[in-house]
Amino acid sequence: MFPASQRYDRQIRFPGLGEEGQARLGQAKVVQVGCGGLGSTLAQCMVRAGVGRLTIIDSDAADITNLHRQFLFDEEDAEKKAPKALAAAKLLKKADSDAKVSGIVAEFSAVNAGDFLPGNDLVLDGTDNMETRYIINDWCVKHDIPWIYGGVLGATGMIMVVLPGKGPCIRCLYPDAELIGKNAPSAEHAGIINTLPAFIASLQATEAIKLLINSPDLIQDLRIADLWSGDYQRISVNRDPQCPCCGKRRFRFLESAS
Numbered sequence: 443m444f445p446a447s448q449r450y451d452r453q454i455r456f457p458g459l460g461e462e463g464q465a466r467l468g469q470a471k472v473v474q475v476g477c478g479g480l481g482s483t484l485a486q487c488m489v490r491a492g493v494g495r496l497t498i499i500d501s502d503a504a505d506i507t508n509l510h511r512q513f514l515f516d517e518e519d520a521e522k523k524a525p526k527a528l529a530a531a532k533l534l535k536k537a538d539s540d541a542k543v544s545g546i547v548a549e550f551s552a553v554n555a556g557d558f559l560p561g562n563d564l565v566l567d568g569t570d571n572m573e574t575r576y577i578i579n580d581w582c583v584k585h586d587i588p589w590i591y592g593g594v595l596g597a598t599g600m601i602m603v604v605l606p607g608k609g610p611c612i613r614c615l616y617p618d619a620e621l622i623g624k625n626a627p628s629a630e631h632a633g634i635i636n637t638l639p640a641f642i643a644s645l646q647a648t649e650a651i652k653l654l655i656n657s658p659d660l661i662q663d664l665r666i667a668d669l670w671s672g673d674y675q676r677i678s679v680n681r682d683p684q685c686p687c688c689g690k691r692r693f694r695f696l697e698s699a700s
């Protein structure tokens with residue numbers, strides 16, 4: 443058993459966080475949808491930073507093709523086809539035996555979103571597809587819960603913080619759901635370098651920490667990074683009054699649940 447004052451000493455010393463920030467993190471409840479490349483780093487950062495509770499939802503089993511970029515899993519997990527949500531929770535408990543981290547083996551959907559998301563302060567996107575992100579976006583905008591988008595492919599990734607009622611949502615950015623959905627390229631087809639998910643998830647986790655401690659330094663725009671070329675972009679995204687989700691409050695991606 444290690445006292446929190448020791449465990450978090452180095453981040454408490456960081457002026458942006460401090461003791462007050464650490465105390466707020468300790469009260470925070472976070473749910474993470476997906477535990478692959480992004481999710482491995484998200485979960486590590488959330489638990490090790492000291493969030494009060496982390497729930498990890500993932501339906502996949504670990505596979506040898508994951509290991510180059512999904513840093514929570516090992517060969518034994520891949521051989522056993524261990525459910526990622528459970529393997530992640532087990533490993534994180536080793537890092538912090540006091541951590542309240544739970545893994546749920548389930549395929550996140552419009553039907554079960556209402557079972558898993560309520561009661562959380564923040565939803566983290568560790569998914570690999572836009573369909574799931576639209577469900578998260580609809581649910582979070584409808585229920586006024588912030589979420590943090592992260593996307594990765596090849597060597598390029600992006601993040602955006604979605605603050606319902608205050609800033610743009612993901613459908614202000616990508617209004618045409620049909621174009622983005624099922625035909626979008628995946629890591630299986632387009633490949634991915636192993637530094638990218640860790641990098642993008644680190645940006646997401648940093649924004650998560652800032653958001654959870656009410657930091658005024660939260661970023662408000664879309665950030666895109668190409669790690670191969672080393673190019674970084676900031677793109678401002680405006681809230682669209684005609685947005686079908688946050689503008690017109692039509693939550694079509696939740697409709698299958700009703």
Ligand SMILES: [Zn+2]
Nearest residue numbers: 611614685688
């Ligand atoms: Zn919107």
